[in-house]
Amino acid sequence: MLDTLILSRIQFAANISFHILFPTITIALGWFLFYFKVRHDISGHPVWMRIYRFWVKIFALTFALGVVTGITMSFQFGTNWPGFMEKVGNIAGPLLGYEVLSAFFLEATFLGAMLFGIQRLPGWLHTLATFLVAVGTSISAFWIIALNSWMHTPTGFEMIDGVAHPTDWWQIIFNPSMPYRLAHMMIASGLTASFLIAGISAYRLLKGDNKRAPKVALRISIYAAAILIPIQIMAGDMHGLNTLEHQPQKVAAMEGAWKTEKGLPLLLFAWPDEQAKQNHFEIAVPKMASLILTHKLDGEVKGLEEFPEHPPVKPVFFSFRVMIGMGLLMLAISWFVGFGILRRRYPSKLMLKVLVGMSFSGWIATLAGWYVTEVGRQPYLVSGVLKTADAVTPIAPANVGFSLAMYLILYAVLMLAYLQTVFYMARKSVDVDEFEDLNSVQDKTVNAELDDKEENPA
Incomplete structure (x- = not known):
């Protein structure tokens, strides 16, 4: 029989796993949208607006699911992990509050302008709204990563009667692992969005969409992935060195090292x-x-023998290899396709199918990385401060099991609906007229042609 601790851990893992999928897309997709909008403002060519209008719909759908699944995570701090807020709520509470006040409100305020203001706002103002939404998603990631990193490398606090009290917010926010985790996560988001754009664009091309928009989007996203993946490898190396310094037991589990x-x-x-x-x-x-x-x-x-308390080895060991393996596959595919595009070679039908298969590859790498990070912290919820077993709710296992089952069913339905909607939108775009009247923002260069590089990205 599974006890309350294991069921609560599974439930929180299911919630955070499902939730992180959507911010991983929207954080970087917001910046892609800003790029597409600026290119339209500069060139005036409608192909950039067509790309923008298609992907802003994907952004809105993904953003909505991210918000909904994020709310359920907040509830669990009270229902499943009351000991967490009781002991470190003086630090976790304000950081979560900063995320809501400085990021979510910014996103929510300007999201409506971005989605519905294309025909109602001046072009510069609509571009500004897109920029502020992108900034909001990044600030949101900043605060969440700050809290999560503090849970791994806690600093800037003192314990009074068993409760953590902040003494230096600068040390709390910019704790030793925070810069490395933030860089790693932001680049991971860029890769996730890049392969999503490339994969869905490839899907549109396979369905007979010969318009310029999917070709240009494919080119831009592949170039972005080809540039980001080497940077991610370097960021990952620095992150690994930081982890070796502050959490050597996690590195030992990652490497399967039993002896020093x-x-x-x-x-x-x-x-x-x-x-x-x-x-x-x-x-x-x-x-x-x-x-x-x-x-x-x-x-x-150092090997695991050096640490009386260390994380479970198998989940950390295999998750780390899944993350690395997916990263190397991303590197190979982005460089192969990118080099072909530079040589004016259009991706073959087989390669387009490969890109479709890689559409959500960023999800796999991100989840594997998060499992390494979070399982690698066990048996602690806050390293050296609060053990996971000491924070769990005392409610009956049956209650947690019931809510877990409901969550899993709901998430399965939502995931199926999300994937079907994304690919439906891609199929529907195939039938859209290349020269439809998009909106009144387009200027006198609406009918101008792209230069050869943009018109023929392959």
């Missing part, structure tokens, strides 16, 4: 056995893990 060792091999595959405290079926590259983690072939990496 110099020249630690990089395990491409293994099957960790926590009872025997060893790995089976190892496929390893000698000394490579030490080189990556310490930048020395004979660098010492």
Whole structure:
């Protein structure tokens, strides 16, 4: 039988897993929309407005689901994890409040102008609204990452009668891991949105949409992905070094390192056995893990034996490899397609199908990364301050199990509806007239042609 602790952890994991999918898209998609709008304002060519009008609908749909699923997460702090707010609410509460006041209100205020003001607002004002929505999504990510990072590397507080009280908000917000986590998350969002745009654009082309808009969107998104993925690799390396410094037990679980060792091999595959405290079926590259983690072939990496309390190894170990594997696949595909486009080679039908299959690849990498991060913090909810078991609700397991079942059913329905709607909108766009009268914002260059680079992105 599953107890209240395990069921509550599963429920929160299900909620946060489903919720994070949508902000991961909207954070970067807002900036893509701003780029498309600025290009339209500068060139006056309608192809940029067509791209904008299609993707702003996807943004609105995704934003709505992100808001709805975020609300349920807030409820769980009271229903499933009362000990969290009781012990660290003096820090978590204000950070969540800052996110609402400085970010959500900004997004909500200007979202309506962005969605419905294309024909009603001056062009510059509508562009400003798009910019402020993009800024709002990024500020929202800033505050959430600040709180989450503090839970991993808590600083700037003191404990009084078992309750955390802030002493330095600058240290709390800009805690040791915060800059690395923020950079890693923002780039991950950029990659998620890039592959979504590329995949849906490829889907439109496969369905016979020969208009310029999906071709231009495909080109822009592939270039963005090709640039971002190497940056993400460098950011991930710095994040890993920071984690090694502050959470070495998590790194040990990621690497499947049971014993402290110099020249630690990089395990491409293994099957960790926590009872025997060893790995089976190892496929390893000698000394490579030490080189990556310490930048020395004979660098010492602490093993799990050094830590009486450490996270469960299998989930962290395999999630880390899923994240890395998906990142390498993104790198290969974006560079292959991007290089072909630079050489004026249009993606083949097979490659377009591959891009469609990669539409939501960013979700897989993001979820795997979050599982490494969050499971890697166990058994603590706030590292060194509050254990997960000490924060859980005392209510009966049956109550948590019932709400968990309802959540899973609802999320399955919402996910199916979301995916069907996105692809329906893509199919519907195939039948839209290339030269339809979009809106009154277009200027005298409405019928101008793109230059050769833009008209023929392949």
